[in-house]
Amino acid sequence: MARRRDRSEETDGGELSVNDLIEGPTEVISPAAVTGDLTDHAPGDLAARTGRDRVELPRLPRPGALYRRALRDTVPGLGRSRRPDAAPPVELAVTGLAVDRGHLAEYDRVCGFRLTDTLPATYPHVLGFPLALRLMTLPEFPFPLAGVVHVGNRITVHRPVPAGEPWDFVVHAEQLRPHARGRQVDVVLVGSVGGEEVWRGVSTYLGRERGAGGGAGRAPGERPAPPAATAHWRVTPRVGTEYARVSGDHNPIHTSRLGARLFGFPRPIAHGMWSKARCLAALESRLPEAYTVEVGFKLPVPLPSTVAFSAVPGWDFALHDARTGRPHLVGTVR
Helix, strand or coil: CCEECCCHHHHCCCCCCCEECCCCCCCCCCCCCCCCCHHHCCHHHHHHHHCCEEEECCCCCCHHHHHHHHHHCCCCCCCCCCCCCCCCCEEEEEEEECCCHHHHHHHHHHHCCCCCCECCCCHHHHHHHHHHHHHHCCCCCCCCCCCCEEEEEEEEECCCCECCCCEEEEEEEEEEEEECCEEEEEEEEEEEECCEEEEEEEEEEEEECCCCCCCCCCCHHHCCCCCCCCEEEEECHHHHHHHHHHHCCCCCCCCCHHHHHHCCCCCCECCHHHHHHHHHHHHHHHCCCCEEEEEEECCCCECCEEEEEEEECCCEEEEEECCCCCEEEEEEEC
16 A cells, blocks of 8 residues: 655655675576556555555655664664565655756766766666665665675666656565575666656665675686776775765765774775766767666775776676776676
8 A cells, every 4th residue: 555654754864875895696686577667556556566565755865864773773782683584565655856967967077977968877876775775774674784785786777868857766675585695685776757667776785694604705716817908997085985975875984994994994995886887987978778787796996996997899897906807896788
């Protein structure tokens, strides 16, 4: 049953990064189960097809409360004990989101896209991410947000969308499944314009849990040689702070040496979705109007560092450490 929620917590929501990356096998991305425009279906029909209720929020959540909630969950005795054995049986929706062209221009600059009136494929992820974050801080979500690892992301662009068109978003989680290091779940964010689905993003997250199988990583000698680089990029600490500003993702692992050390990183790391956006920006002039781009996140990009970008027609692309060849990201465009 669809219902509208108008509580103060929804206007004081927040955002916490989950772009904490790993090396190793990733069971990335479940097939989309429902591809139509869900707003065309009555609530009863929706529940029958998906088993989820829809909650319509009056506006996007904002950073404060959700960020505090995620941090609270890390405190012994205060945080919730979560071990749900299924994805939350709910989907969250928000309608009528306008694109701020000034913000879009700044996002394009930070990620390397050309300044145009058409949205880059990764921009709707930033636009709708607060809604996804609200879902991930529900008590029914299978693991706490802090410490979650973003292991994969797939985006499908059905058609170009000009910046002047208002967006509706719906988000849900699905396919909770075991992994050698814990459990994985897919968070599906669907963007529609005028009742037509125009964009779909599926992010796969790993919740690391004690008692999981452990899973040995690949020995360095077994790692295949990286492909020949087509470009080298110097990634400075400003990438972390500037992307945090345009994405709203102010997790200190991306912006603070002390914050990074608290999570086991010797220095700040770049956001995973910045890495994906930067790779797409390098391919921008050759991308079709409709396509799917899928990436697996491997090792974090330390700040500062120099990375090697490679791409072959098709398109398969990758991001590696320029000195060691260790993989940061592998992706395909189809």
